[in-house]
Amino acid sequence: MSWLWSSSHLLRFPVGPASPCHGGCAEVDSMTEAVAGQGFLLGCISCKKREEVPARTTVDWHFKPLQEDKFRHIFHYNHPTADILHEDFAERLRWQGTLNTDVQVGAVYIHNVTFNDSGTYRCTFHRTLFLPVADMWVVVEKEVELTVVSAANRELVSVVSEILMYVLIVVLQLWLIVVLVYCYRKIWDEHEAREEKKAQKAQEASVVF
Incomplete structure (x- = not known):
């Protein structure tokens, strides 16, 4: 028996308030302005409501460029494997999140940001909570609107x-x-x-x- 729960959050502000902290985890919004030619950390945090509950989580990143309607699947993390899935980001993405199966921080680092990296990034957590009665499947989505500028x-x-x-x-x-x-x-x-x-x-x- 399994349960399904989903949540969607939009991160549209450069600096936002942290949500309630659960067991030492705090959901802080990602920065949204990157400088061309430099690196940038795409933040994405999904805290468990009950820290003591064991879980297994995978994370996917999708990207929708400006003036386009469809998202591209660019990155997948399933501990300990991190896969870059789109040629535009080849050798430019590095996992900067949780280094175990119970992922709560799903951040990725973009090397050598270009103006073509401007757009919407969607971070998706696929989490299975191992509860005594039955496992629960949780899907959490967050979005970051990234703007690339020539100078900070x-x-x-x-x-x-x-x-x-x-x-x-x-x-x-x-x-x-x-x-x-x-x-x-x-x-x-x-x-x-x-x-x-x-x-x-x-x-x-x-x-x-």
Whole structure:
């Protein structure tokens, strides 16, 4: 017995909010602007709602160029095999996703981006969840509208860099606070243990005399 569930999400914004995190996995939208002649990471994440459920997942990428109506099948990943399926992307695609059968990150990296790479990319997860009662088959589709430009948008790059800098500062401060609290509690517990031992020894000594 098997169940089928499907979901479709469109990623159309350069920077989007992360969806709710499930067991350490967060669905973050892909960037949508690439620079000609450089590399670009096509992001695609599909988190399981229950991290503890084992699963097997394959990922397919399709591409629809500008001014065209049909998608081309360009890439397939079935761990540990990654296959480039279209000659336009020969030797230019590299798997950058999860390196096991339970795939949640389905990203691919495009080498040497060209203006012909502008268009719509569709990422499809085919996931089988191994449940105690029956296996469930889940299909998740996401799309990335990619624009290729001749030069990077400096304003966007600076904004993203500044945001990442502040996020890093906050994370480091929180980590420092956690470490300090942990060390303080550990030292205090050791102090309490020593005092308790001293009191116990003093009590035993008073009983003897």
